[in-house]
Amino acid sequence: PPVAYTPYVERHAPTVVASGLADGEHVALVHAPHGLPEVFLVGRARPLGWLWTPAPLLLTALLAFTCALGMRALCERFSDSRLQAALTG
Secondary structure, eight states: OOOOOOOOOOTTOOOOOOOSOOSSOOOOOOOOTTSOOSOOOOOOOOTTGGGTTHHHHHHHHHHHHHHHHHHHHHHHHHHHHHHHHHHHO
């Protein structure tokens, strides 16, 4: 059922209009008698919120580890070919 809510909004202060809504489509009608609001933000809680802090660090560490393994393989390949060229040449 529709819910009417008229929040008192202080200047530059966020106001929660609805929380705990079920997943799905929702409609919000915003009436501003003194002009349009400067900002209108719709957000939702992140799923698995505890994961969002360490995840970028973990991805960065995995990328650095992969790059280090690639550089090691390249260095071994080129050092072996130069060593063989020096021994045979």
